[in-house]
Amino acid sequence: MKQKATAQTRKPRADSARNRQLLIDAAKTGFADAGLNVSLEEIARRAGVGIGTLYRHFPSREAVVEAVYRREVEQLVEAVPQLLETSPAGEALHQWMHLFVNYIATKRLIAPSLAAAVGRTSAPHATPAELITRAISTLVKNAVRSGDVRKDIDPSDLLRALVGVSYGNPDAGWESSARRLIDILMDGLRCKGR
């Protein structure tokens, strides 16, 4: 299960792992306190490590953000099979979209970085954006097969819409707005015998 190249590798250093976690925690609270534009130096400061350490663990701001929201993305992905078991496919899709808004609502930072990433598939391994794309693709495919939604739906389109709808500024009943829009979208998606 462990990755193992041609040569045997050392056990990873304890301080490295610890600092990585400290950084992620600091980033999480930093983003929450000071918005998406906290300086990386501020994050390093909060974590009590040098800026160099931050950059060693996360080569870019993107990478930091991704590490922070990776958890939520995983939960979002894991919810799919369960939803498909307990609900008809169309309903599963609908519920998942609301779930998406939930996660976006708590952590305000998924949307922006997701928005930038939806199109691209260049990354070597599975990026969060790709994971989510797969999740929604599964849901859409099922819903199309079961006849719950029209078949001319591109899952990426839908994801884009979802991200877009979740993009608004934090204040002013943003979340309920997103929820209303999802319901409208869903109405547009359904097969209405036409």
Place this chain on the structure above:
Amino acid sequence: MKQKATAQTRKPRADSARNRQLLIDAAKTGFADAGLNVSLEEIARRAGVGIGTLYRHFPSREAVVEAVYRREVEQLVEAVPQLLETSPAGEALHQWMHLFVNYIATKRLIAPSLAAAVGRTSAPHATPAELITRAISTLVKNAVRSGDVRKDIDPSDLLRALVGVSYGNPDAGWESSARRLIDILMDGLRCKGR
């Protein structure tokens, strides 16, 4: 018609007006060439003026962006009465949404600054965001009255969706994606006798 305070004012200086226009032009090409993150100093350089001059005319990056896209916003707003004359209200709304995507597509910068502004109504005079909000409100109201779309629609919600849908990254068939989504949205909006 001219603004005139208690004291009579001087004629505004010619160089000021000229520089302002140079700056707007430079910003327009600058945004097009180098993306939304061109430095303001670069814009000033392109315009052949000092950075101080830029800041005197436009107190913030936001203001620069707004000046650049003001034209498109105005056209978007002006299209409303015409659309309402030539099409049934529901269709007018639909067409206007496509028009919106058109303008966004050519100038890639309306969406971001609009996204930040949709909620707020704090500004003293009519901001572009408010102008657009008014435009879409008119269209929605008409469409609701004529029975073309359901009545539980908040125009701001719809604008948010429009902005969101138009937010994607430039590459990769973004525009057609936005158009498909608009059609789906519109299907969701229509009164379907239920």
Place this chain on the structure above:
DNA sequence: TTAATATACGGAGGCTCCCTCCGTTTTGCA
């Protein structure tokens, strides 16, 4: 025309942030 003055200009400078590089420190392993 010319002088007076309101108005606008330019860019140096102080600040913050980004990111790299390398001397120092810590950790895992033998």
Place this chain on the structure above:
DNA sequence: TGCAAAACGGAGGGAGCCTCCGTATATTAA
């Protein structure tokens, strides 16, 4: 216990943001 490998820290160069103020120029009145 000793020795590399691995990780740390933060100084420093570069860039962008924005302000401030001495200088330049347009407008107006004489």
